[in-house]
Amino acid sequence: MNLIESRDYFRSTLKNTYDTPAIDYYFKVLIQAFFKWEATIIGLQPRKILTKTELDQLMDAAKRLLASEPLQYITGSAHFCNLEFKVNPAVLIPRPETEELVEWIRETQLQTSKMTLLEVGTGSGCIAVSLGVYFPNAEIHALDIDTAAIEIAVTNADRHSAAINFHSCDFLTLSDWEFPLDRIVSNPPYISPEEKQEMQPNVMDYEPHRALFVPADNPLLFYRKILDFAQQHLKTEGELFFEINPKFLEAMRSLILSYKNYHIYERNDIFGKTRMMRLIKTV
Ligand SMILES: C[S@@+](CC[C@H](N)C(=O)[O-])C[C@H]1O[C@@H](n2cnc3c(N)ncnc32)[C@H](O)[C@@H]1O
Structure with a gap:
């Protein structure tokens, strides 16, 4: 699966739980947190092939989001007063x-x-x-x-x-x-x-x-x-x-x-x- 296909998988899996702007935002935050990729990669390299490990991580995150788990617990990070905090x-x-x-x-x-x-x-x-x-x-x-x-x-x-x-x-x-x-x-x-x-x-x-x-x-x-x-x-x-x-x-x-x-x-x-x-x- 490539990057844009995995984003589309997010959209179809989560569409009954979140609206599309929220899903796209979560997807961007997750690829930044997991793979340290800039969000612009989605526009620049939409057909970038994901490794099995990358894909598994994203699928797992989609499952957790579907179960209403907060994004911050999935990424392990939250922002507060312009600082990044570890959370669990x-x-x-x-x-x-x-x-x-x-x-x-x-x-x-x-x-x-x-x-x-x-x-x-x-x-x-x-x-x-x-x-x-x-x-x-x-x-x-x-x-x-x-x-x-x-x-x-x-x-x-x-x-x-x-x-x-x-x-x-x-x-x-x-x-x-x-x-x-x-x-x-x-x-x-x-x-x-x-x-x-x-x-x-x-x-x-x-x-x-x-x-x-x-x-x-x-x-x-x-x-x-x-x-x-x-x-x-x-x-x-x-x-x-x-x-x-x-x-x-x-x-x-x-x-x-x-x-x-x-x-x-x-x-x-x-x-x-x-x-x-x-x-x-x-x-
Ligand atoms: C509303 S949270 C605030 C956490 C953090 N200060 C914040 O603003 O995001 C309240 C905190 O109080 C702690 N707490 C609850 N009962 C406590 C107690 N008896 N003594 C000390 N801390 C307690 C909880 O573990 C929790 O971390």
């Missing part, structure tokens, strides 16, 4: 909304020369590593309960020469912490079980549920624990940055107001939903 099913695929959170931190902290920062629930390390690249003088700590996720995050930090101190631990039961903090950042699990029906199979069937879901009767548990932790370990005038579930905006506001020592700032994502919070500790 142990980690959440970095989202564009989270890039917006990192950009907000970058904009607001440009004047901050030195800081000690903790990221809670680092997953692929996309937030901590991007911040490490933006703020090379910062001391950055990042933790996650999942050791397989920490392994990926370490690889990503090495890939981008970011000096991050990783901690493999359960934040919900963490009792000892020895580093006074200037900033805490988190995109913790925040989806309630009722929202499962609205979610796509590519998320529900493939992404780690521990990264996504919280108990129905305690959806803000990570934020509450972070706020309690911050009472002790975040310095006065220190800042917290959260990605939040817009569905719990009112509950988040009430929770934060109950601590009585934060100025609250909110920000919408590109879809116009209030998705981010910045809190400045007053005392």
